[in-house]
Amino acid sequence: MDNAMFCYQCEQTAGSKGCTKVGVCSKSPDVANLQDVLIFLMKGVGFYAMKNIEKGNKISQEIGEFFTECVFATLTNVNFDEGRFVKYIRKANQVKMQLKESAGDVGQVPEGADFIAPETKGEMLNIPKMPNLGVMDDENLDMDIRALREFLIYGIKGMGAYHHHAYVLGKYDEEVAEFMCKAMGSTLDKKLTVQDYFDLNMELGKVNLKCMALLDAANTDTFGHPEITEVLITKKKGPFIVVSGHDLRDLGDLLEQSEGKGVNIYTHGEMLPCNAYPGLKKYKHLIGNFGGAWQDQQKEFDSLPGAILMTSNCLMKPRESYKDRIYTSSIVGFEDVQHIETIDGKKDFTPVIEKALELGGFPQDEEEKKIPIGFARNTVLSHAGTIVDAVKAGQIRHFFLIGGCDGARPGRNYFTEFAEKTPPDTIILTLACGKYRFNKLDLGSIGPFPRILDCGQCNDAYSAIQIALALAEAFDCDVNELPVSYIISWYEQKAVAVLLTMLYLGLKNIYLGPTLPAFVTPNVLQVLIDKFNIQSISTPDEDLKTILG
Structure with missing residues (x-):
């Protein structure tokens, strides 16, 4: 691998063709290449996971969650931290060797399934080109097969995000995890036809419907069904935290930990619908929604006198003007940005709360304006x-x-x-x-x-x-x-x-x-x-x- 990259997994890819120097999302070539190594390893993990399942060996929930986390980490605007990817790659080596040993004799092994990455970042970034490592590394691959293969992989990444949000709320699904392993492992099979890949993509659509139902149940079982709600979209005087991303568990924990501390909580971006869940809006300091969609965050956060918590994808490269008051959580990461670790299954949001109090917040109320939300299926x-x-x-x-x-x-x-x-x-x-x-x-x-x-x-x-x-x-x-x-x-x-x-x-x-x-x-x-x-x-x-x- 050299210091070039190729990525076309998002809509804004350079020239509508592919990012080759740096990601439009700000992903560096090194991060892009480490993500390629991790996905390559996940293909082998998926292959050996399915060989275990074929022999009657169950894949542990721990491995299923790790697989989910790895594919989610490579989704656009999630994790830009090289060090975190090095750790994922080292652990993926261990998981693959564990699965290979438990699978025993599996017969013919597809090229790349046995790949074990080097242990240092420098070596990881200098792996010789081999088929199935980077998107374009197999130059002789049929274009339509490549297209459907990448369609499948990107679908796996998206479903991985939903599965992760579900299992942090206690809703893990074995079928979802096993399909992601099967589908990813299948991309090593050079005998698959266009029809085979089309069928796998349709199967992903079927399993993703179950995964979205799982997440729906996780959210509503934990926080109740959304209700029609008038949500404030203007500012209130006082210290505050803006919460962006998608993760309801993080928002719920933050609300619980910040209650009575004199800090207002605003949702941002995809967190807007959280204001309609009874189990979240019961907290009176969930004050409303700030700002607009994810791509406006650099402008909106630039002079913001409050703390910011990013709970899942939608992170853009933080400007220096607010880098000291933005925090990441869960899968999200950016080098030199403060990260809230999960310790024994819990997160301590005290640093975010203290930063909000230190900054002081908005100096005065704006004239109130509200919009209606909460029109989910139950309503x-x-x-x-x-x-x-x-x-x-x-x-x-x-x-x-x-x-x-x-x-x-x-x-x-x-x-x-x-x-x-x-x-x-x-x-x-x-x-x-x-x-x-x-x-x-x-x-x-x-x-x-x-x-x-x-x-x-x-x-x-x-x-x-x-x-x-x-x-x-x-x-x-x-x-x-x-x-x-x-x-x-x-x-x-x-x-x-x-x-x-x-x-x-x-x-x-x-x-x-x-x-x-x-x-x-x-x-x-x-x-x-x-x-x-x-x-x-x-x-x-x-x-x-x-x-x-």
Whole structure:
């Protein structure tokens, strides 16, 4: 390996082709290459894990969680810390050797399955090129197979994020962990065809549906079902902590530890929906939501007189102006940024709380402004009869699911314009941080519902899917016969996992943007068009005309 890199796993990759010098996300070539080594090791771990399972040997939860953590750590905007990856790689060596020994004789072993990485960072960064190590290291690999292989790997990374958030709340699933191992291990098999990879991607969509249901259960069993809530989006006087990312467990622990300390807690980015959970909003110092989507954080945090906690992906390279008051937790990491360690299963957020008190916070209140959230499946389906009646009466003509990841690439104003131009007899379901493009607009209401229904985080695509399936049942029709269109913005690998789930369910007429994935070849794209009528966004006017006629 040299000091070059190649990465095209996110939507903002350089030139829509691939980052080769430094990541648009600020990932250095060394971090990128260490991530490649770790993923290469996980392929071998997956291979030997499946050989153990075939012989009746169960894979321990400890190994399943470690596998999950490793793939999650390589997801975009999660971990930029070289030292943490060196530790992951050393442990992955040990796990692979343990699995290899317990598997015994497995017959023919695919190239790369036995690979053990060197122990020092310098040696890890100077491993000779070999097939399956980096994305492009096998120059003779069929382009379509490479595309579907990377589709699968990125889906595994996205599902790994959801599985991690679930098991930190006590919901571990053996089938999810075993599938991730099987799918990752399969990428070493040079005999796999395009059809084999397509089938594995569809299976990932199926398993990810179960994984999102698992996370839904973890969140709601722990904190209750989201309720319709008016959440404050303006500032309140006093010391504060801004919590970003996705991890409800971290937010719950922070709220508990900071109660009565005189510190306000604001959510940020994908944490906005947390304000609707009864078990979280019971804390009166969960004051509201600050700011917008993840890509605005450098500007928003630049002169912020408070502490910041990053709980999962969405971390950008911290500016020096706030590096001393941003903290990472769990999988998240950046060199020279203070990290809250997990010790005996617990985290002590005292340093974050003390930093907030030291900084003093906002000097005065802003005029209050609130927006409604909390329209998850339990809330919406409790009004299913009202919705069905409104559709039959012509009050609701169409539903738009406008959701997914936000990002900085030009063209995402499409989603704002699309929402603004939807007719007044239509409802918008939204989720993930893409909602920040329009969630503060007042588009009116239809009956008891505002026209914008915030369903939650990206994993709450599960909620939106359950709503669609329930409506199909109520109308006694196929889900694709419903007056529902899917307008999806994507950025990273959780969006890939969710898209595969939508395709597994047979959902059609998905509009995807602002650009199509760089790892999708023309042939693979044509299959997606032919089978699912998936298409790239054009302009709001043209797409609305096509959808509504």
